[in-house]
Amino acid sequence: MATRDRKDPPPPGEVPEPETPHERRKRKEHESENQDQALEETFPASDPVSPFIPAKVPE
Numbered sequence: 001m002a003t004r005d006r007k008d009p010p011p012p013g014e015v016p017e018p019e020t021p022h023e024r025r026k027r028k029e030h031e032s033e034n035q036d037q038a039l040e041e042t043f044p045a046s047d048p049v050s051p052f053i054p055a056k057v058p059e
Contacts, residue, residue: 007054
């Protein structure tokens with residue numbers, strides 16, 4: 001089975017586990033590295049980099 005993206009809502013009936021501070025820090029570092037890489041790959045360009053912001057899980 002393929003791994004779901006963080007932005008994907010969990011399947012019905014599944015309760016997501018909260019992130020630990022360590023997991024959050026690692027995820028933020030990874031997102032920052034991806035953002036830096038995207039910026040480098042688009043330079044020089046006239047359009048700014050548009051970061052992806054995941055949607056909240058519907059309640």
